[in-house]
Amino acid sequence: MNALTIRQITIKESLIGRTAFESTGSFLPVSTVNMVKASDAVLLGSVGANRTTDITYYPGPETALLKLRKLMSSSINLRPIKHYDSINTSFPNDNLKGTDILVLRELTSGIYFGKPKIVRKTYAQTKATSLEGVDTMKYSESEVRSIAHVAFKSARNRKKKILSVDKANVLESSKVWRSMVLEVSKSYNDVRLWNNYIDSAVIEILANPREFDVVLSGNLFGDILSDQLSIVSGSLGMLPSASLGFNGKGLYEPVHGSAPSLTHKNLANPIAAILSLAMLLRYSFHLNKQASMIDNAVVSVLKRNYKTSDISNGKRYVSTSEMGDLIASLIRTI
Helix, strand or coil, rough: HHCCCCCCCCCCCCCCCCHHHHCCCCCCCCHHHHHHHHEEEECCCCCCCCCCCCCHHHCCCCHHHHHHHHHHHHHHCEEEEEEECCCCCCHHHHHHHEEEEEEEEEEEECHHHHEEEEEEEECCCCCEEEEEEEEEEECCCCHHHHHHHHHHHHHHCCCCEEEEEECCCCCCCCCCCHHHHHHHCCCCCCCEEEEEHHHHHHHHHHHHHHHCCCCECCCCHHHHHHHHHHHCCHHHHEEEEEEEEECCEEEEECCCCCCCCCCCCCCCCCHHHHHHHHHHHHHHHCCCCHHHHHHHHHHHHHHHCCCHHHHHCCCCCCCHHHHHHHHHHHHHHH
Protein backbone atom coordinates (compact mmCIF):
# COMPACT_ATOMS: atom_id res chain seq x y z
CA MET A 1 0.00 0.00 0.00
CA ASN A 2 2.86 2.39 0.74
CA ALA A 3 4.20 1.86 -2.78
CA LEU A 4 0.83 2.89 -4.23
CA THR A 5 0.63 6.13 -2.17
CA ILE A 6 -3.16 5.90 -1.81
CA ARG A 7 -4.10 8.50 0.77
CA GLN A 8 -7.88 8.09 0.92
CA ILE A 9 -7.77 4.62 2.50
CA THR A 10 -7.36 4.21 6.26
CA ILE A 11 -5.68 0.96 7.30
CA LYS A 12 -6.28 -0.68 10.68
CA GLU A 13 -5.10 -4.05 11.96
CA SER A 14 -6.75 -6.59 14.24
CA LEU A 15 -6.25 -10.19 15.36
CA ILE A 16 -7.94 -13.39 14.22
CA GLY A 17 -7.25 -17.11 14.52
CA ARG A 18 -4.49 -18.64 16.61
CA THR A 19 -2.74 -15.34 17.34
CA ALA A 20 -6.01 -13.87 18.57
CA PHE A 21 -6.68 -16.93 20.74
CA GLU A 22 -3.28 -16.70 22.39
CA SER A 23 -3.81 -13.01 23.16
CA THR A 24 -7.52 -12.90 24.03
CA GLY A 25 -8.80 -16.45 24.45
CA SER A 26 -11.01 -16.07 21.37
CA PHE A 27 -10.38 -16.93 17.72
CA LEU A 28 -12.53 -13.95 16.72
CA PRO A 29 -12.34 -11.29 19.46
CA VAL A 30 -15.06 -8.69 19.96
CA SER A 31 -12.56 -5.97 19.07
CA THR A 32 -12.03 -7.60 15.67
CA VAL A 33 -15.77 -8.01 15.12
CA ASN A 34 -16.34 -4.32 15.86
CA MET A 35 -13.53 -3.28 13.52
CA VAL A 36 -14.91 -5.46 10.73
CA LYS A 37 -18.37 -3.95 11.14
CA ALA A 38 -16.88 -0.47 10.82
CA SER A 39 -14.80 -1.33 7.73
CA ASP A 40 -15.57 -1.27 4.02
CA ALA A 41 -13.27 -4.20 3.23
CA VAL A 42 -11.12 -6.77 5.02
CA LEU A 43 -7.75 -8.14 3.87
CA LEU A 44 -7.28 -11.40 5.75
CA GLY A 45 -4.12 -13.31 6.46
CA SER A 46 -4.33 -17.10 6.50
CA VAL A 47 -5.70 -18.80 9.58
CA GLY A 48 -4.96 -22.31 10.78
CA ALA A 49 -3.05 -24.51 13.18
CA ASN A 50 -0.79 -27.54 12.96
CA ARG A 51 -3.19 -30.45 13.35
CA THR A 52 -0.45 -32.82 14.56
CA THR A 53 0.72 -30.65 17.45
CA ASP A 54 -1.83 -27.92 18.16
CA ILE A 55 -4.49 -30.04 19.85
CA THR A 56 -5.23 -27.07 22.11
CA TYR A 57 -6.79 -25.25 19.18
CA TYR A 58 -9.34 -27.90 18.17
CA PRO A 59 -11.82 -27.39 16.46
CA GLY A 60 -9.44 -24.82 15.13
CA PRO A 61 -8.88 -21.21 14.12
CA GLU A 62 -10.75 -21.90 10.87
CA THR A 63 -14.00 -21.50 12.82
CA ALA A 64 -13.18 -17.80 13.00
CA LEU A 65 -13.07 -17.62 9.21
CA LEU A 66 -16.54 -19.15 8.85
CA LYS A 67 -17.91 -16.73 11.43
CA LEU A 68 -16.22 -13.82 9.68
CA ARG A 69 -17.77 -14.77 6.33
CA LYS A 70 -21.18 -14.96 7.97
CA LEU A 71 -20.63 -11.64 9.73
CA MET A 72 -19.80 -9.97 6.42
CA SER A 73 -22.61 -11.73 4.52
CA SER A 74 -20.01 -12.99 2.04
CA SER A 75 -22.15 -14.95 -0.40
CA ILE A 76 -20.05 -14.94 -3.59
CA ASN A 77 -16.48 -16.17 -3.88
CA LEU A 78 -14.36 -14.95 -6.80
CA ARG A 79 -11.19 -16.86 -7.54
CA PRO A 80 -9.10 -15.83 -10.57
CA ILE A 81 -7.04 -18.65 -12.07
CA LYS A 82 -4.20 -17.41 -14.29
CA HIS A 83 -1.21 -19.02 -15.89
CA TYR A 84 2.12 -17.21 -15.72
CA ASP A 85 4.44 -18.09 -18.59
CA SER A 86 7.50 -17.87 -16.35
CA ILE A 87 6.21 -20.55 -13.97
CA ASN A 88 6.55 -24.20 -14.97
CA THR A 89 3.73 -26.53 -13.96
CA SER A 90 3.03 -30.24 -14.28
CA PHE A 91 0.98 -29.36 -17.37
CA PRO A 92 2.66 -28.57 -20.69
CA ASN A 93 2.96 -24.78 -20.71
CA ASP A 94 1.82 -24.60 -24.35
CA ASN A 95 -1.62 -25.84 -23.25
CA LEU A 96 -1.85 -23.19 -20.54
CA LYS A 97 -0.60 -20.07 -22.31
CA GLY A 98 -3.17 -17.29 -22.05
CA THR A 99 -5.32 -19.05 -19.44
CA ASP A 100 -7.36 -16.52 -17.46
CA ILE A 101 -10.37 -18.06 -15.70
CA LEU A 102 -12.63 -16.47 -13.10
CA VAL A 103 -14.39 -19.02 -10.88
CA LEU A 104 -17.55 -17.70 -9.22
CA ARG A 105 -18.63 -19.93 -6.36
CA GLU A 106 -21.79 -19.52 -4.29
CA LEU A 107 -20.54 -19.43 -0.73
CA THR A 108 -23.34 -19.52 1.85
CA SER A 109 -25.84 -22.15 0.68
CA GLY A 110 -25.81 -25.62 -0.83
CA ILE A 111 -24.74 -28.79 0.92
CA TYR A 112 -22.34 -27.09 3.34
CA PHE A 113 -25.14 -25.10 4.97
CA GLY A 114 -28.37 -26.98 4.18
CA LYS A 115 -30.51 -28.32 7.03
CA PRO A 116 -30.85 -30.95 8.34
CA LYS A 117 -27.16 -31.67 8.77
CA ILE A 118 -26.70 -34.42 11.32
CA VAL A 119 -25.08 -37.71 12.27
CA ARG A 120 -27.63 -40.01 13.88
CA LYS A 121 -28.25 -43.59 14.89
CA THR A 122 -30.50 -45.85 12.85
CA TYR A 123 -32.72 -48.36 14.59
CA ALA A 124 -34.10 -51.81 13.81
CA GLN A 125 -36.69 -53.17 16.23
CA THR A 126 -35.81 -50.48 18.82
CA LYS A 127 -32.10 -51.39 18.76
CA ALA A 128 -29.45 -49.02 17.42
CA THR A 129 -27.76 -50.71 14.49
CA SER A 130 -25.47 -48.14 12.88
CA LEU A 131 -24.76 -44.48 12.27
CA GLU A 132 -25.87 -42.47 9.27
CA GLY A 133 -24.85 -39.01 8.16
CA VAL A 134 -27.33 -36.59 6.62
CA ASP A 135 -26.46 -33.50 4.57
CA THR A 136 -28.95 -31.36 2.70
CA MET A 137 -28.23 -29.68 -0.63
CA LYS A 138 -30.67 -26.88 -1.28
CA TYR A 139 -30.82 -23.80 -3.51
CA SER A 140 -33.61 -21.27 -3.93
CA GLU A 141 -34.47 -19.39 -7.11
CA SER A 142 -33.40 -16.07 -5.61
CA GLU A 143 -30.00 -17.40 -4.49
CA VAL A 144 -29.18 -18.71 -7.95
CA ARG A 145 -30.48 -15.61 -9.73
CA SER A 146 -28.33 -13.33 -7.57
CA ILE A 147 -25.02 -15.03 -8.27
CA ALA A 148 -25.95 -15.66 -11.92
CA HIS A 149 -26.39 -11.92 -12.49
CA VAL A 150 -22.95 -11.30 -10.96
CA ALA A 151 -21.44 -13.93 -13.25
CA PHE A 152 -22.99 -12.52 -16.41
CA LYS A 153 -21.98 -8.96 -15.52
CA SER A 154 -18.44 -10.18 -14.89
CA ALA A 155 -18.38 -12.00 -18.23
CA ARG A 156 -19.43 -8.82 -20.03
CA ASN A 157 -16.19 -7.21 -18.91
CA ARG A 158 -14.11 -10.22 -20.00
CA LYS A 159 -14.43 -12.64 -22.94
CA LYS A 160 -18.23 -12.86 -22.72
CA LYS A 161 -18.32 -16.60 -22.04
CA ILE A 162 -19.79 -18.50 -19.06
CA LEU A 163 -19.65 -22.16 -18.14
CA SER A 164 -22.26 -23.05 -15.50
CA VAL A 165 -21.46 -26.25 -13.62
CA ASP A 166 -24.08 -28.47 -12.00
CA LYS A 167 -25.33 -32.06 -11.75
CA ALA A 168 -28.79 -31.47 -13.16
CA ASN A 169 -29.06 -35.05 -14.43
CA VAL A 170 -29.42 -36.42 -10.88
CA LEU A 171 -29.80 -33.58 -8.34
CA GLU A 172 -33.04 -31.64 -7.88
CA SER A 173 -31.17 -28.62 -6.55
CA SER A 174 -29.07 -28.62 -9.71
CA LYS A 175 -32.23 -28.66 -11.83
CA VAL A 176 -33.30 -25.44 -10.13
CA TRP A 177 -29.77 -24.08 -10.55
CA ARG A 178 -29.70 -24.75 -14.29
CA SER A 179 -33.20 -23.43 -14.95
CA MET A 180 -32.50 -20.16 -13.11
CA VAL A 181 -29.16 -19.65 -14.87
CA LEU A 182 -30.88 -20.19 -18.22
CA GLU A 183 -33.57 -17.70 -17.25
CA VAL A 184 -31.04 -15.03 -16.24
CA SER A 185 -29.06 -15.62 -19.44
CA LYS A 186 -31.97 -14.22 -21.48
CA SER A 187 -31.09 -10.75 -20.16
CA TYR A 188 -27.50 -11.05 -21.42
CA ASN A 189 -27.72 -11.89 -25.11
CA ASP A 190 -24.15 -10.73 -25.64
CA VAL A 191 -22.77 -13.44 -23.30
CA ARG A 192 -22.47 -17.04 -24.45
CA LEU A 193 -23.57 -19.69 -21.92
CA TRP A 194 -22.62 -23.36 -21.65
CA ASN A 195 -24.00 -25.80 -19.08
CA ASN A 196 -22.09 -28.90 -18.06
CA TYR A 197 -21.99 -31.52 -15.33
CA ILE A 198 -19.24 -31.26 -12.72
CA ASP A 199 -17.46 -34.48 -13.74
CA SER A 200 -17.31 -33.54 -17.42
CA ALA A 201 -16.49 -29.91 -16.63
CA VAL A 202 -13.33 -30.74 -14.67
CA ILE A 203 -12.01 -32.89 -17.53
CA GLU A 204 -12.82 -30.33 -20.22
CA ILE A 205 -11.33 -27.36 -18.39
CA LEU A 206 -8.10 -29.13 -17.51
CA ALA A 207 -7.80 -30.44 -21.07
CA ASN A 208 -8.03 -26.95 -22.58
CA PRO A 209 -8.13 -24.29 -19.84
CA ARG A 210 -7.43 -21.26 -22.03
CA GLU A 211 -10.76 -21.73 -23.85
CA PHE A 212 -12.71 -20.91 -20.67
CA ASP A 213 -13.57 -17.54 -19.17
CA VAL A 214 -16.09 -17.32 -16.30
CA VAL A 215 -17.02 -20.54 -14.49
CA LEU A 216 -20.16 -20.37 -12.35
CA SER A 217 -20.96 -23.02 -9.74
CA GLY A 218 -22.61 -23.84 -6.46
CA ASN A 219 -20.76 -24.21 -3.18
CA LEU A 220 -19.67 -27.86 -3.36
CA PHE A 221 -18.78 -27.94 -7.05
CA GLY A 222 -17.00 -24.59 -6.85
CA ASP A 223 -14.91 -25.90 -3.99
CA ILE A 224 -13.84 -28.91 -6.06
CA LEU A 225 -13.26 -26.96 -9.26
CA SER A 226 -11.22 -24.12 -7.83
CA ASP A 227 -8.89 -26.49 -5.99
CA GLN A 228 -8.41 -28.64 -9.09
CA LEU A 229 -7.67 -25.59 -11.23
CA SER A 230 -4.97 -24.34 -8.86
CA ILE A 231 -2.55 -26.53 -10.83
CA VAL A 232 -2.86 -24.04 -13.72
CA SER A 233 -1.07 -21.34 -11.70
CA GLY A 234 1.63 -23.68 -10.42
CA SER A 235 1.05 -23.18 -6.70
CA LEU A 236 -1.65 -22.29 -4.18
CA GLY A 237 0.71 -19.47 -3.25
CA MET A 238 -0.28 -17.73 -6.48
CA LEU A 239 -4.05 -17.74 -5.93
CA PRO A 240 -5.96 -14.78 -4.45
CA SER A 241 -9.67 -14.69 -3.70
CA ALA A 242 -12.49 -12.31 -2.90
CA SER A 243 -15.66 -13.11 -0.97
CA LEU A 244 -18.28 -10.47 -1.68
CA GLY A 245 -21.63 -9.72 -0.09
CA PHE A 246 -24.59 -7.92 -1.59
CA ASN A 247 -24.13 -5.32 1.15
CA GLY A 248 -21.10 -4.04 -0.74
CA LYS A 249 -18.48 -5.32 1.71
CA GLY A 250 -15.67 -7.64 0.67
CA LEU A 251 -13.38 -10.15 2.37
CA TYR A 252 -10.08 -10.72 0.55
CA GLU A 253 -7.63 -13.51 1.31
CA PRO A 254 -5.10 -15.89 -0.24
CA VAL A 255 -6.49 -19.30 -1.09
CA HIS A 256 -3.71 -21.18 0.71
CA GLY A 257 -3.68 -22.08 4.39
CA SER A 258 -1.33 -20.87 7.09
CA ALA A 259 1.45 -23.41 6.33
CA PRO A 260 2.58 -23.92 9.95
CA SER A 261 5.74 -25.69 8.76
CA LEU A 262 6.95 -22.38 7.28
CA THR A 263 6.36 -20.28 10.39
CA HIS A 264 9.24 -17.84 11.11
CA LYS A 265 11.25 -19.19 8.14
CA ASN A 266 10.60 -16.30 5.71
CA LEU A 267 9.88 -18.82 2.94
CA ALA A 268 6.15 -18.48 2.23
CA ASN A 269 4.98 -17.09 -1.09
CA PRO A 270 3.37 -13.66 -0.48
CA ILE A 271 2.01 -13.25 -4.02
CA ALA A 272 -1.49 -14.61 -3.29
CA ALA A 273 -1.88 -12.09 -0.46
CA ILE A 274 -0.53 -9.27 -2.64
CA LEU A 275 -2.92 -10.17 -5.47
CA SER A 276 -5.76 -10.32 -2.92
CA LEU A 277 -4.96 -6.68 -2.12
CA ALA A 278 -5.25 -5.90 -5.83
CA MET A 279 -8.70 -7.49 -5.84
CA LEU A 280 -9.66 -5.41 -2.79
CA LEU A 281 -8.70 -2.20 -4.58
CA ARG A 282 -10.58 -3.26 -7.71
CA TYR A 283 -13.83 -4.58 -6.24
CA SER A 284 -14.32 -2.63 -3.01
CA PHE A 285 -12.78 0.75 -3.90
CA HIS A 286 -12.95 0.67 -7.72
CA LEU A 287 -9.29 1.69 -7.98
CA ASN A 288 -8.67 -0.26 -11.16
CA LYS A 289 -5.49 1.62 -12.07
CA GLN A 290 -3.79 0.85 -8.76
CA ALA A 291 -4.99 -2.77 -8.86
CA SER A 292 -3.50 -3.18 -12.33
CA MET A 293 -0.23 -1.70 -11.11
CA ILE A 294 0.02 -4.54 -8.58
CA ASP A 295 -0.92 -7.19 -11.14
CA ASN A 296 1.65 -5.88 -13.63
CA ALA A 297 4.38 -5.68 -11.00
CA VAL A 298 3.84 -9.34 -10.08
CA VAL A 299 4.11 -10.39 -13.73
CA SER A 300 7.28 -8.31 -14.17
CA VAL A 301 8.98 -9.79 -11.11
CA LEU A 302 8.24 -13.33 -12.27
CA LYS A 303 9.51 -12.57 -15.78
CA ARG A 304 12.78 -11.44 -14.21
CA ASN A 305 13.01 -14.96 -12.75
CA TYR A 306 12.53 -14.01 -9.11
CA LYS A 307 10.57 -16.81 -7.46
CA THR A 308 9.81 -18.15 -4.01
CA SER A 309 10.64 -21.75 -3.12
CA ASP A 310 7.23 -23.19 -4.05
CA ILE A 311 7.53 -22.09 -7.71
CA SER A 312 11.30 -22.27 -8.18
CA ASN A 313 11.45 -25.94 -9.28
CA GLY A 314 14.37 -26.55 -6.96
CA LYS A 315 16.40 -23.65 -8.30
CA ARG A 316 17.53 -20.47 -6.57
CA TYR A 317 14.70 -18.67 -4.81
CA VAL A 318 14.02 -15.47 -2.89
CA SER A 319 12.51 -15.11 0.57
CA THR A 320 9.04 -13.86 1.49
CA SER A 321 10.29 -10.39 2.38
CA GLU A 322 12.53 -10.17 -0.69
CA MET A 323 9.62 -11.01 -2.99
CA GLY A 324 7.45 -8.37 -1.31
CA ASP A 325 10.19 -5.75 -1.63
CA LEU A 326 10.76 -6.60 -5.30
CA ILE A 327 7.09 -6.20 -6.14
CA ALA A 328 6.80 -2.95 -4.17
CA SER A 329 9.86 -1.47 -5.88
CA LEU A 330 8.43 -2.28 -9.32
CA ILE A 331 5.08 -0.74 -8.43
CA ARG A 332 6.87 2.55 -7.77
CA THR A 333 8.32 2.50 -11.29
CA ILE A 334 5.09 1.67 -13.16
